[in-house]
Amino acid sequence: PEEVVKQYGADVLRLWVAQTDYTADQRIGPEILKGTADSYRRLRNTMRFMLGNLDGFSDAERVDLAEMPELERWVLHRLAELDERMRTGYASYDFQGVFRAIFEFATVDLSSFYFDIRKDALYCDADDSLRRRSARTVLDLLFHRLTTWLAPILVFTMEDVWLARFDGDGSSVHLQDMPETPADWRDKALAAKWSGIRRTRRAVTAALEIQRRDKVIGASLEAAPVVHVEDADVVKALKTVQFDDICITSGISVTTDPAPNEAFRLPEVEGVGVVFETADGEKCQRCWKILPDVGTHKHPGTCKRCTEALA
Numbered sequence: 001p002e003e004v005v006k007q008y009g010a011d012v013l014r015l016w017v018a019q020t021d022y023t024a025d026q027r028i029g030p031e032i033l034k035g036t037a038d039s040y041r042r043l044r045n046t047m048r049f050m051l052g053n054l055d056g057f058s059d060a061e062r063v064d065l066a067e068m069p070e071l072e073r074w075v076l077h078r079l080a081e082l083d084e085r086m087r088t089g090y091a092s093y094d095f096q097g098v099f100r101a102i103f104e105f106a107t108v109d110l111s112s113f114y115f116d117i118r119k120d121a122l123y124c125d126a127d128d129s130l131r132r133r134s135a136r137t138v139l140d141l142l143f144h145r146l147t148t149w150l151a152p153i154l155v156f157t158m159e160d161v162w163l164a165r166f167d168g169d170g171s172s173v174h175l176q177d178m179p180e181t182p183a184d185w186r187d188k189a190l191a192a193k194w195s196g197i198r199r200t201r202r203a204v205t206a207a208l209e210i211q212r213r214d215k216v217i218g219a220s221l222e223a224a225p226v227v228h229v230e231d232a233d234v235v236k237a238l239k240t241v242q243f244d245d246i247c248i249t250s251g252i253s254v255t256t257d258p259a260p261n262e263a264f265r266l267p268e269v270e271g272v273g274v275v276f277e278t279a280d281g282e283k284c285q286r287c288w289k290i291l292p293d294v295g296t297h298k299h300p301g302t303c304k305r306c307t308e309a310l311a
Contacts, residue, residue: 004033011154012037018095018153039103040157043150046106047161049115050143053122054165057140061133065184068134070241073187074194075114075138078105079145080185086149086178095153102149110142113198117246124287126309141179148178196234197241199269200227204247207264207274217278221288224251224279228259230271250279250290286310 004013016036020026065073082105089098118135125132143165151158151173162173204227208220217223224244229235235256244252259265259273266272279290286306297307 008033008037008040009156011157012040014153014155015040015099018099021096040154042107042111043103043154044157046111046115047143047146047157049111050139050146051161051164054136054139054143057136061128061136062140063130063134063137065182067130068137069131070190070194071114071117071246072134072138073185074190075109076141076185077187077191078109079141080181080183083145083178083181090152098149099153102146106146117248120245120248120287124306124309129309144176144179145181147173148176151176193237196231196237197243197246200229200234200238200272201243201247203227203264203266203269203272204249204252204274206266207276208247208249210264211276216276219288220248221250222279222290223249224253224277224290225249226253226255226275226277228255228257228263228273228275230256232256234271250281 004016012033016028016033019036019039063072065076068076082101085101086098089095089101121129121131121135147158147162151162155174158173162176163171204225205220207225208217208223211217211223212220225247227238227243229238235254238254243254244250260275263273263275265274281290281292282294282301283290284294284303284306285301286309287303289303291303294303295301297304299307299310302310
């Protein structure tokens, strides 16, 4: 143990213990510890993103649940589901299940989906925009839950993360209770709707990755694809959200027209075909979206949203 602590730190050793199935024989070695350290690093990156984007946050900019965009309400629904899993897991000493659930949520639902989408709003929206304030409200709620949920496992790391926001004598994450999660955060209808949206997004991002691999585009913001969707209910759902922002493109078209033969299809996402198109316009020097209105506003080289944010 002393050698592991010296090389990786005590929290990586604790994390290895939490990931093991204590009902069976344990295995440990360089490759296993390397994988554990990688999981630790990815969780640290999740916490670092939240800390960076919560700088200066106060209750004055907090947004009520009813006023939040759907994406934020979906995250809170997932938090409510995870809250139940955490309490059940800790009560039954299922540390392996607790960590697996948190890790999957942090890396898949947050880092690869929610954070990826909301970076644009956090970095480029006006400070007082509803979307940015909603995102920061959700980040604050995430922060308080993830730090207290992980504190029994990553003892030192969560203390450092907590003190980065709430420094001072007597401050400690280990003196905090796990926050109670309001029952009205659960929204099964919204979760079902966003399941279809996420499935369609997977097909779009996979199609764009091929264009990026082939050097046709350098980034997804250079694209404005046409998405052919067979399911009318999914199309209806897609038209109620800013699907271009969700796919991180400068534009997007959704249609129920049959997909042409050359359309990209992802085998595991049936009924969706994606036809690649490049975005029209000039690149905004602030948000990097390619839009036709860039250069027609007060600030040269910026789009309408960025011009208003700079006003």
